[in-house]
Amino acid sequence: MNNEAPIIRVFIVDDHAVVRRGLASYLSGEDGIDVIGQAENGRQALDELAILVHAGTPPSVVLMDLLMPEMDGIETTKAVTDRWPELRVIAVTSFLEEEKISAALDAGASGYLLKDADADDVLAAIRNVAAGKMVLQPEVATTMIAASRRPNPAADLTGRERDVIVLVAKGYTNQQIATRLSVTERTARTHVSNILAKLGLTSRTQAAMWAVQHRLLSPAGSEPNDNASP
Template sequence: MTDKPIVKVLLVDNHPLVLDGLRAILETYEHIKVVGAASLARPALEIAKAERPDVVLMDINMPEMNGLDAIELFKEQTPSTRLLMLSMHDSREYISTSVMYGASGYVLKDVSTDEIVEAIDTVAAGGTYFSSGVSEVLLESRDKGQKGRTLTTREQAILLLIAAGKSNKDVAATLDISARTVETHRKNIKKKLGIATTAGLTRYAIENGLIGNDP
C-alpha cells in the first residue's frame, strides 16, 4: 500500500499506442487512478465533467481541437481540474501559450515515466511542473521583454475577428469560448499592443497586413 493520496487522472492523446502505453504504465502506480482516456478534446471534456479528475494529462497536437484551445474549455467547465500538457515539442510558443491559457505544467514525451508521475503528483498537489528542457525555454522567454508583447495564436485570431467588426458574443460563438474569456483576451491584446480602443485595434490589424482595408 502507499501513503500517497489517490490522484484521478484523465488521459488525452490521439495516438492509440501512446494512450494505451501511458494507461498501462500509470496503472502500475498504486496511488494513480486512470478514470478515463480519450483521443479527442471534446469527448475528454465530457469524461472530465462526469469523473472530475484531479489532473488531465493532454497532448497538444490533436485533430479537431488542439490541446491549447482545449485548456480554456477545461478551465471554464471543470475549474477544479489541473491541466498538464504532454508534447514532443519544446517550442517557446507552445510552452508560453500553455501557461498563459492556464496549464499547470508541461512535460516532454521523451521524459521517463517516473518524471511524468512526479509531474502529475506535483500538479495534483497544487504546484506547477515543467520538465528540465521546458524550464530553460521558459527562462529564455522571460528574459526577452519583447517576446512578452508578441500576440499568441489565439490572440491573433481574436484580433482578426474584432477588427472584422465582431462583438465579444460573436467571437465567443466562433471560437467556442465564453464572452468573458473573449473580453479577457481583448484586454490583454490592448495591453500588449498599447492600444486603448477597438478602432485602434482595427487600424493596427490593417497596418500590419492582418486584414485588408477594403470596405
C-alpha cells in the first residue's frame, strides 16, 4: 500500500517577480510541494489556471497577492472560486485592515497571511489549506475578532439561527446550508440576513468570527442539531 501523501501543487500570483521567484525557490525545495505555475496579475492567472484545469492538473493551492495591476487579488480570488470552487486560495499581502481581510475571505479565500510571515508559517498554511482547513495568521484572527465585537454581542439567536451561524463559520454556502438543514436556499439566505442584522454585522466573515469568539463551535466540531426549532 502506498501511504505517501499526495503532492500539493502550488500556483503563485504576484506582480513582483522577485517575490514570485523567491516563493517558488523556497517551496520547490520542500518535500511534497510542486510549484506548477506563476502569474504576474489576475488576468494572466485566470488564463493560466484555465489551461491547468483543462489539462487535469489544477493547483491544490493558489497564493494570491491582493494589490496587483489590471485585476486585483480580491477580484481574482472571487473569479477563481466562482469558476473553480475546488481550488483553494490563500491571500498573501501586507494589509492587516479588517476591510481587506473581510473582502478577501468573502471572495472565497481559505487563508490570509501577511507578507512578513515566516517561511515555515507559509508552508504550514499551504499544507493546512490543501487539507481543507481555514488558515488565519494570529494577527489577522485578532483583527477580525476585534472587528466582530458589537455593543450587544449576546443577541438572542433562535436555535435554527445558531445552527446556521455554525455552518457559516464552517464555510458553508447558502446552498450547502439549505441542503444540510433541509430548507430552501431562499430560507437559508433569509436566516443569514437575519443573523447579520441581529448581531449588527456586515459580512459572513464577521459572523464566522463571532461564532468562534462566542464558542458556538464545539471542540469536536460537531454538526448542528437538525431538530432545532426554526
